[in-house]
Amino acid sequence: MSCMKFHSHDHAEHIPPASQGKILFKNCTIFDGINEQLDTGQDVLVEKNLISKIVPTGSTSFDNIDTILDCEGRTLIPGLIDCHWHSVVAALDMASLMNSDMTYIGIVAGCAAKETLLRGFTSCRDLGGATFGLKKATDNGTIEGPRIYPCGAFISQTSGHFDFRPPNYVPSNPGDSLDYLQRNGMMLVCDGVPEILKRTREVLRMGATHIKIAGGGGVASQYDYVDVSEFRLDEVKAAVDCAKAWNTYVCAHVLTDAAIRTCVEAGVKTIEHGNLASRETLELMKEKDPILNDEDAIPFPPGSPQQEKFEYVTNGTIATAKMAKEIGVKMAFGTDILFDKKLADKQGRFLSKMPKCGFTPYEALKMATSTNAEVLKLCNQRDPYPHALGVVQEGAYADLILVDGNPLEDLDLISQPKEKFIAIMKDGKLHKNMFE
Known part of the structure; x- marks a missing residue:
């Protein structure tokens, strides 16, 4: 060959x-x-x-x-390796992200990258945002920061978890121009197999090492509910097949049992969160051999819809993690910190809490080093760093x-x-x- x-x-x-x-x-x-x-x-x-x-x-x-x-x-x-990191959006609040130009966003992300490195995280799998320039700047020494395995833009359906468009942007017309965040590679909205194929190929063309899609509803999003299953099986499979042709893989934001099953059946390699998975679905995940990636707390305004969704989702986190360990599902460590610099500064504390989920210090450290390195290397020929990590x-x-x-x-x-x-x-x- x-x-x-x-x-x-x-x-x-x-x-x-x-x-x-x-x-x-x-x-x-x-x-x-x-x-x-x-x-x-x-x-x-x-x-x-x-x-x-x-x-x-x-x-x-x-x-x-x-x-x-x-x-x-x-x-x-x-x-240390963070397998669910957001290099661009971890240190910016939502209002700043939605209303700032990309130059400012890039400067904040560049400053935050050095702080990430000085917390001991020397590599990260970035799971959404305009990170290609940041990766290039760290690789060539322009700034200090961790290695970045970038997925580029979040890929979402209309009204999906990563649909951050303004409230009155729909109904849309086929000839409408992309909004600012989509034009600059923060996220992409698509519907149907042809569109998801196009957006997946575009992100891969930009240099993504893997693809991130929204498989179901989420907490921080505005227009969906936690129980919603998003991309259909044929849409998820289209993204998976496209990534496979590039010798890499798809990861999916997904919380609920039904949506997890759709993603696993379609061939998604890593399930991000999976908080509400049933034992039967975890058994399926072990058989298919994806990797469950835990998330931790993000503050939302008291009484807000996001806070209610967060409490609903996190009620299942510890129980699911312990059950997944018992069954033997492979698990990786990631923080998924969003929109909060003070929380980002506590990145290492998330790892130190792993014993609460039933892991020994050794198991937690192994997860955040060599196991997470296995996840990074799932991108095969798209791997920008050929030597061993973790x-x-x-x-x-x-x-x-x-x-x-x-x-x-x-x-x-x-x-x-x-x-x-x-x-x-x-x-x-x-x-x-x-x-x-």
């Missing part, structure tokens, strides 16, 4: 950062992202943007080391966090990045170094 590639300015490959030379993490305890057993007394050598050697401390003499970090037994873990292994990307303490014993350390993350490295570059 032969493969041809072409690259435009929007499809540029990842460019490693300017080398900081050889960096040695000396005498560290390693959580490799996979195994619960920690490896003590290890040296980790980073060259360019990769982990080149992991050896017992003192067993090898390294030459020409530019920077030595004496970890004194502290825990070195893989960079692990501390030779040959993997040097995405590393040095933690003051053992997060497998105290997961709350993850929620204190300013105090407890001594060093944060992404792509072989130290973005935080408290040794200096």
Whole structure:
């Protein structure tokens, strides 16, 4: 099988950062992202943007080391991965998003990207928004931020979860121009198989690593109800088949049992949320092998329709997560933070709460590292980052966090990045170094 590639300015490959030379993490305890057993007394050598050697401390003499970090037994873990992140809309309130020009939105998103990285999240799967420019700016070093696996625009049906058009925009005419957010790739509204095929292909053309659709009603949306099933089976299958032709996959925002079944039957690979799934549907998900992605709290005005929907949905979250674990459904970790900078600043706290859903600190950390990396890699040939992520292994990307303490014993350390993350490295570059 032969493969041809072409690259435009929007499809540029990842460019490693300017080398900081050889960096040695000396005498560290390693959580490799996979195994619960920690490896003590290890040296980790980073060259360019990769982990080149992991050896017992003192067993090898390294030459020409530019920077030595004496970890004194502290825990070195893989960079964290958020599998349901919104790079553009996490730090903006809804009113600002709806009424600001894209230059302002981009500047806010760029500033927020560095803050995300300094919370220890070195990679994210972005699940909706105009992120292609932000990804390009982080890849080429214009700004600091996590790796981004972008889906581009949310794809929604009319009156679906991602239909953010003004209230009086319907009825629409075939000749109407796209509204501002659609023109700038924040979301796209389409109906029927031909339209969903066109929009899916357009988003893939822009550089999406995967596709995000609305499979059912949601909480933050204005015009739908939680119980609504949205795209029909033939529409979802059209998006799935289109993505499959590009060697990638579709993920779906979906909450209710009926809508989950439609998406799973159509071949959707990851179910985002799934809060109201039944045991029978979870069994089907295990058979089909998608991945359930949890969500957490977003504040809505007291008494608002969104708050009522949120309370209804989240009543099922913990029970569903525990049942999914019991059945053996694969689960990934994601925060799904929207429209609230203060909440975005607490990104790590969402991970530290996983024991409430029945997960041990080890299970939570594995989920947020190597398991989430498996999700990132579902995009196959569309993967812009070819080396391993979410692990501390030779040959993997040097995405590393040095933690003051053992997060497998105290997961709350993850929620204190300013105090407890001594060093944060992404792509072989130290973005935080408290040794200096």
